[in-house]
Amino acid sequence: MLDRTKTVKIRMGSRKSQIQMMETVMILVVFFIIVAIGFIFYSKIQEGSIRELQRQRFEEEAVAISQNIIYMPELACSEKSVIIDICFDKYKLKAFASIVRPQNRNEFLFYQKDFGESRITVREIFPDQKDAVVIYDNAPVISQETSSILTSVPVSLKDPAKRYGQYSIGILDIEVFA
Amino acid sequence: MIKRAQSFGKRAQLEMIGIAIVVVLVIIGFLFVLKAISKPPSSTQAGFVRAHIGQDVLNTMSIADAGCFGIDMTEVLKACAEGSTIDCAEPCVYFDEKVKEVLEATLEEQKLAYRFRVYRIEDPPKTAGEALGGIFMEYGGCNETSLNRGTLIIKEKPGMIVVPTNAGDIKVMLEVCSNPY
Numbered sequence: 001m002l003d004r005t006k007t008v009k010i011r012m013g014s015r016k017s018q019i020q021m022m023e024t025v026m027i028l029v030v031f032f033i034i035v036a037i038g039f040i041f042y043s044k045i046q047e048g049s050i051r052e053l054q055r056q057r058f059e060e061e062a063v064a065i066s067q068n069i070i071y072m073p074e075l076a077c078s079e080k081s082v083i084i085d086i087c088f089d090k091y092k093l094k095a096f097a098s099i100v101r102p103q104n105r106n107e108f109l110f111y112q113k114d115f116g117e118s119r120i121t122v123r124e125i126f127p128d129q130k131d132a133v134v135i136y137d138n139a140p141v142i143s144q145e146t147s148s149i150l151t152s153v154p155v156s157l158k159d160p161a162k163r164y165g166q167y168s169i170g171i172l173d174i175e176v177f178a
Numbered sequence: 179m180i181k182r183a184q185s186f187g188k189r190a191q192l193e194m195i196g197i198a199i200v201v202v203l204v205i206i207g208f209l210f211v212l213k214a215i216s217k218p219p220s221s222t223q224a225g226f227v228r229a230h231i232g233q234d235v236l237n238t239m240s241i242a243d244a245g246c247f248g249i250d251m252t253e254v255l256k257a258c259a260e261g262s263t264i265d266c267a268e269p270c271v272y273f274d275e276k277v278k279e280v281l282e283a284t285l286e287e288q289k290l291a292y293r294f295r296v297y298r299i300e301d302p303p304k305t306a307g308e309a310l311g312g313i314f315m316e317y318g319g320c321n322e323t324s325l326n327r328g329t330l331i332i333k334e335k336p337g338m339i340v341v342p343t344n345a346g347d348i349k350v351m352l353e354v355c356s357n358p359y
Contacts, residue, residue, distance in 0.1 A: 041211055059223035066226075086234055125283040126276075127245030151223055154231065154284050156238045164248030167241045169280060 054178075061116065062149045062176040068114050069174065070153065075135075077158035087156040088170070093122060097135045112138060117177045124157055126169040140177050148177045228290070232337025232352040235284050240339055240350075244276055251276065252341055255296070255350070259310060259343040274313050281315060291318025291330060291355040299340070299347045310348060320355035330355040 069075070070086055074096055077089040100111050119139045123132035140146060150173060157170040244254045246266035254276070256262075257269035266272055277294065285292045296313040297303050303314075324330040337352040 038207060041207070045211065056222060059221060062223050063226045085237065087238075126239075126280050127243050129283075149223060151227060152284075152288060153227075154234045154238050156241060165243030165245075165250070167238075167243055167250065169238045169242045169283075171284065 058147075058176065058178045059149060062118075062151050062174060065115055065118055065120075065176060066151045066153055066172070066174045069120060069172065070155070077156070077160070084156065084158070086153070087158055087167075088122065088172075090157055090159050091161075093133060093135055093157075097133055100136055102138075108138075111136060119173075119175045119177075121173045122155070122157070122170050123173070124168050124170045127165075128168070132173070139175070146177055148175050150175045227288070228354050228356060229334045231285065231288075231290065232292070232334065232354045234337070235280065236337040236339045236350060236352050239277070239280050240341075242280075244272070246272065255341055255348060256343045258313075259298070259341075259345045259348050261345070270310075270313065274315075277313070278315060281317070285354070286317050289318070291320040292316065293320045293325075293332075293351075293353045293355065295349075295351045295353075297349055298345070299349050301346075302349075318355065320353070325355070328358060331358045332356075 073083075075088045075092050076083050077087040077092070078084060099107050102108050115136050115138065117138050117140050118136065119134065120136040121132040121134050124130040153172045153174070155170050155172045157168045158166050159168070160166065240250070240252050242251050243249075244251050244266075246254065246264055249264065251273070254264060254269050254273045257264050258273050263269065264272065267275075273296075281292065281294060292315075294313075294315040295303070296310045298310060318330075320330050325332065332353045333356050334354055336354075339350045341348040341350065
């Protein structure tokens, strides 16, 4: 009789410990699931902040390129030897566009340092609208992963050959690729 | 029996504390995620464009050929203020028309809201209609009402030029408006 009671007690004890084991295992499973979800969230946030950083650097590059080109003496126009702010000489623009081409390797590489992978165009908008002139083109092969940022700056365009009405308004479009 | 009940109560208390800690951790995590998501991305490039475009447009426009026998836009504005004539049209109407063309091709093309005003310095307008020769333009709802309500704000320094004329100094202002959020 005593032996039977003992056996039942031992059986019940092992069942209880089995249940406790299962409980511990379940708690661990839930814990690891929560940790995994947290890790996924954290990595997503980190990915977002890295992308944001990349975008910021990319935008800074676009601004730097636009500042570079606006104040380039190769393109700037002048009035009685005084440089005019945000103004391009139309003849200088034409000459620049014809020289800085991929076919002219040395000249192209020289400006590639400053302009990187970008496309720079100038289009006249006022008083008459004219076709855009591409003054630098180093656009990469466009794929799904290629993104670009466009900065448009209003500029004065001077035609020094004219006696009156020398200035017109143009838009300098700088498209930087990443 | 009493001892058993006491130990059971203690265990329940401990589990309650555990749950409370888990809830607090989840709330902290959630707040962290919410903060990261709700942070609006700042744009260096857009900020740069907004900060400069007003003044750049006015500078380029002031010396630009008006398309009227070689005179520039400043001369058309002078004629408008002084009540003199130009060969193409009534100067205030012509100036208004040409400015609209320029602003459409620059600011409106980039979807930037703006307010353009021309007025005598000694006689600033109280309402839009009082501007010099009625030269007042707005785009994207950038007007007195939206600015007073705060639905749009002027963050950047406005573009401004002063044109001296025989009828007093004329102020040309171009303000770029932006969303407050």
